[in-house]
Amino acid sequence: MVPDALRDHPVAAFVAVAYGFSWAWWVGGGLLFGGRTVAFTAVQIVGSFGPAVAAALLASTVGPGLRSWARGLFRVRVPLRWYAAAIGVPLLVPVGVTAWWAARGGTLDLSLVPGRLVRYLFGFVFVALVGGGNEEPGWRGWMLPKLQETYGALTSAVAVGLAWAAWHAPLFVFSPAYAGRPPVAYAAFVVAASVVFAWLYNGSGSVVPVAVLLHVGVNTATVLAPVPRTAMQSPGFSQAGLYVQLGVWTLVALAAVAVHGRETLAAGAARVVPTADAGG
Numbered sequence: 201m202v203p204d205a206l207r208d209h210p211v212a213a214f215v216a217v218a219y220g221f222s223w224a225w226w227v228g229g230g231l232l233f234g235g236r237t238v239a240f241t242a243v244q245i246v247g248s249f250g251p252a253v254a255a256a257l258l259a260s261t262v263g264p265g266l267r268s269w270a271r272g273l274f275r276v277r278v279p280l281r282w283y284a285a286a287i288g289v290p291l292l293v294p295v296g297v298t299a300w301w302a303a304r305g306g307t308l309d310l311s312l313v314p315g316r317l318v319r320y321l322f323g324f325v326f327v328a329l330v331g332g333g334n335e336e337p338g339w340r341g342w343m344l345p346k347l348q349e350t351y352g353a354l355t356s357a358v359a360v361g362l363a364w365a366a367w368h369a370p371l372f373v374f375s376p377a378y379a380g381r382p383p384v385a386y387a388a389f390v391v392a393a394s395v396v397f398a399w400l401y402n403g404s405g406s407v408v409p410v411a412v413l414l415h416v417g418v419n420t421a422t423v424l425a426p427v428p429r430t431a432m433q434s435p436g437f438s439q440a441g442l443y444v445q446l447g448v449w450t451l452v453a454l455a456a457v458a459v460h461g462r463e464t465l466a467a468g469a470a471r472v473v474p475t476a477d478a479g480g
Contacts, residue, residue: 206261207261210258210262210346211343211346211347211359213258214338214343215254215343216254217250217253217254217257217258218250218251218254218338218363219250219367221249221250221253222247222248222250222251222367222370225243225244225246225247225250226370226371226374227370227374229243229244230243230370230373230374240375244371245331248331248332248334248335249334250367251336251338251339251342251343251367252338252341253338254338254342255269255337255341255342256337269341273337273408274409275406275407275408276409278404278410282407283413285400286400286410286411286413286414286417287413287417289396289400289417290414290417290418290420291424292448293421293444293445294423294424294425296444296445297422297425297427297441298425300440301425301427301431306427308426308427309426310426312426312428312429313424319423320420320423320424323416323419323420323423324420327416327420328413328415331416331419332415333412333416335364336408336411336412337408339360339363339364339394339397339411340360340408340411341411343360344356344357344360344397344401345406348402352462352464353398353399353402354395354457354465355462356398357394357395357397358391358394358395360394360397360398361391361395362387364390365386365387365391366387368386369383381442385442385443386442388446388450389442389445393418393449395453395456395465396452396456397414398465399460399465399466402464403465403466403467422441422445
């Protein structure tokens with residue numbers, strides 16, 4: 201029997217479980233390990249499965265069923281243009297970063313590109329499995345389609361983006377990787393990116409691996425900018441890079457809304473909601 205709270209407020213329950221699981225690991229690990237980066241990184245990875253854990257729980261209780269949801273995570277048959285878009289859109293970020301760095305008189309080192317391309321390609325598997333892509337079974341694999349049963353695509357995407365951004369809050373306290381990032385700018389970037397995720401997810405016909413691939417690009421593409429390592433590791437560069445990301449993702453999100461409309465963010469669809477067979 202499904203508890204009333206889950207049946208009546210499934211999205212709120214999803215957010216509560218995702219936050220509860222992730223924050224318990226992150227806050228507990230942060231207090232326990234302090235500045236020990238390696239130990240906290242392991243804890244951070246475990247905690248990052250919160251959205252997937254929440255999606256599995258809600259799929260098994262309020263729908264579409266655990267097996268149907270899990271099957272949807274492995275649907276890969278979709279026109280190649282959607283995979284190309286998932287790879288290509290994040291590449292606009294290193295282009296923007298490179299242009300910004302050159303415009304301010306920074307030195308570019310094109311000899312860095314081959315090595316960084318290898319790093320970028322090898323990073324795909326890690327990020328897809330435990331470095332961000334593992335969140336997508338929750339955010340796009342369950343929360344977005346559940347919201348779209350009631351609301352339009354843009355409203356749903358913004359709601360997911362806000363929940364997704366706030367979910368990171370403990371990392372700004374405990375994770376060195378988030379040190380120096382302006383939280384408001386980061387939240388705005390995540391919300392803009394969430395709209396782009398919804399465009400690709402809906403346009404591809406609710407294919408979660410497309411969202412996973414896009415998430416990989418979000419987390420790895422910046423490394424391709426041919427900027428010296430010492431500059432990239434500075435707090436100022438990190439902040440500036442975030443603002444470049446915010447600009448890129450905002451422009452792409454606005455273009456998606458302008459072309460496809462706020463109700464669907466996808467061509468030729470009244471509303472994009474996965475069927476039970478699709479495992480949304």
